[in-house]
Amino acid sequence: ETSELTEHTPKEQWGSRIGVVLAVAGSAVGLGNFLRFPGQAAQNGGGAFLLPYFISLLILGIPLCWAEWTVGRYGGMRGFHSAPGIFSVICRTPKARYLSVFALLIPLVIYMYYIVIEAWCLCYAWNYATGALMMGSDAEAYESFFDSVVGSNQDGHVFGEGAGLLVFIGITFVANFILIYRGVAKGIETFCKFAIPAMVVCALCVLVRVLTLPDSDVDGGLGFMWNPQPEALLNPKTWLAASGQIFFSLSVGFGVIINYSSYLTKKDDVVLSGLTASSMNEFFEVCLGGLITLPAAFMFLGAGVASFGTFALGFNALPNVFAQMPAGQFFGFLWFFMLFLAAITSSLSMLQPVIAFFEEGFNLERHVSTPFLGIIALGGAFFVIYFSSGLKALDTLDFWVGTLLIFVLALIQAVVYGWVFGIDEGERQAHIGAHIRIPRFVQYMLKYVVPVYLGGIFIAFCYLNV
Numbered sequence: 001e002t003s004e005l006t007e008h009t010p011k012e013q014w015g016s017r018i019g020v021v022l023a024v025a026g027s028a029v030g031l032g033n034f035l036r037f038p039g040q041a042a043q044n045g046g047g048a049f050l051l052p053y054f055i056s057l058l059i060l061g062i063p064l065c066w067a068e069w070t071v072g073r074y075g076g077m078r079g080f081h082s083a084p085g086i087f088s089v090i091c092r093t094p095k096a097r098y099l100s101v102f103a104l105l106i107p108l109v110i111y112m113y114y115i116v117i118e119a120w121c122l123c124y125a126w127n128y129a130t131g132a133l134m135m136g137s138d139a140e141a142y143e144s145f146f147d148s149v150v151g152s153n154q155d156g157h158v159f160g161e162g163a164g165l166l167v168f169i170g171i172t173f174v175a176n177f178i179l180i181y182r183g184v185a186k187g188i189e190t191f192c193k194f195a196i197p198a199m200v201v202c203a204l205c206v207l208v209r210v211l212t213l214p215d216s217d218v219d220g221g222l223g224f225m226w227n228p229q230p231e232a233l234l235n236p237k238t239w240l241a242a243s244g245q246i247f248f249s250l251s252v253g254f255g256v257i258i259n260y261s262s263y264l265t266k267k268d269d270v271v272l273s274g275l276t277a278s279s280m281n282e283f284f285e286v287c288l289g290g291l292i293t294l295p296a297a298f299m300f301l302g303a304g305v306a307s308f309g310t311f312a313l314g315f316n317a318l319p320n321v322f323a324q325m326p327a328g329q330f331f332g333f334l335w336f337f338m339l340f341l342a343a344i345t346s347s348l349s350m351l352q353p354v355i356a357f358f359e360e361g362f363n364l365e366r367h368v369s370t371p372f373l374g375i376i377a378l379g380g381a382f383f384v385i386y387f388s389s390g391l392k393a394l395d396t397l398d399f400w401v402g403t404l405l406i407f408v409l410a411l412i413q414a415v416v417y418g419w420v421f422g423i424d425e426g427e428r429q430a431h432i433g434a435h436i437r438i439p440r441f442v443q444y445m446l447k448y449v450v451p452v453y454l455g456g457i458f459i460a461f462c463y464l465n466v
């Protein structure tokens with residue numbers, strides 16, 4: 001078997017070890033950390049959300065992340081880089097590829113709405129840079145600016161032309177296109193190596209500023225974020241949302257990590273890389289996202305944050321806070337520029353699973369598939385914008401695809417790993433090239449606990465919603 005392994009060299013390869021970790025971290029750290037996490041927490045019991053959240057991280061997130069890195073490299077060394085290909089190798093039957101269609105669809109659909117929000121971030125960053133967003137303490141002005149960007153107000157700003165959204169969509173789109181077109185190492189990896197450190201610096205500056213504001217004491221936002229409201233724990237939706245958030249945020253469960261890790265070799269350490277990338281994601285999510293967005297929004301909205309939508313928190317409440325702080329224009333710019341970087345390093349990863357699939361299944365080069373997918377995605381983006389009135393299309397897609405479908409696919413993946421691939425083989429494959437060991441009980445968790453846990457939440461959720 002080993003001779004067959006050494007013969008296959010993938011068309012694409014990562015340039016460096018730190019590069020692949022940063023690329024995975026780039027995929028993981030995104031709008032999910034800074035907007036979706038605080039939004040989900042606010043809507044699902046504030047601090048109470050953190051209990052199912054951390055349980056999901058330990059039981060689901062990290063184990064499945066290791067499983068995905070392992071299986072991805074296993075498939076890659078056998079010449080397969082897309083989820084359908086890898087699933088067929090593992091299950092030893094081509095029929096298994098149908099199990100993984102979601103692994104292509106989920107990232108593609110998320111891409112369609114994700115780049116729209118990415119363009120909002122760029123639009124906000126630009127409007128801070130020019131000073132247009134410093135409108136004093138006039139809450140209505142910020143709200144109507146947000147409405148004009150989103151296109152959700154009544155008087156005809158359908159395509160957000162009020163704020164020139166189309167221009168920002170265009171820029172975002174071209175930037176994504178160029179980087180994806182250049183390929184895994186030259187485009188994605190190179191960009192992430194620069195963007196991640198830049199994001200850390202920007203986020204830390206904003207964090208220090210927010211935490212040193214006079215009102216950000218424990219009674220306010222921090223208290224809301226970190227003090228549990230236990231009733232929420234009785235609602236299965238809280239648990240569903242928490243596990244959905246873990247998957248969404250870690251980019252685990254839907255084909256992205258499988259694809260990225262399929263470009264690795266047997267010299268690479270998937271255990272340590274997986275753990276590093278996930279830890280970086282959690283640092284951004286809990287320490288930066290959790291300590292900036294909600295506490296800041298809370299200062300402005302009080303307990304009303306719970307009724308604010310995810311996007312309104314970041315794009316409507318926060319500008320009010322920036323308006324009240326010294327040098328708010330500068331911090332506003334840093335914040336939205338950082339959001340834009342976080343978003344683009346994520347969106348870069350979303351088309352890659354489909355590109356790999358086209359290459360494998362239809363022999364389509366990325367130079368053909370990238371423009372083709374670009375057009376499909378642009379169509380989807382316009383659909384989202386057109387129906388963005390009241391953010392309906394966005395929220396609906398985000399729940400059905402971003403939470404529920406991911407959840408289902410993660411369940412399928414856990415079963416395939418635990419029961420078809422087998423935990424003994426999984427453990428052996430994971431440790432090729434590894435410097436640290438995955439504790440044995442993690443394998444048992446993947447086989448028994450993960451499917452039962454996910455299945456249980458799913459049944460409880462369906463039961464309570466019919």
Ligand code: PHE
Nearest residue numbers: 028030031032033248249251
């Ligand atoms: N993990 C990203 C975030 O937190 C979102 C993402 C979704 C990335 C799908 C890749 C694929 O924002």
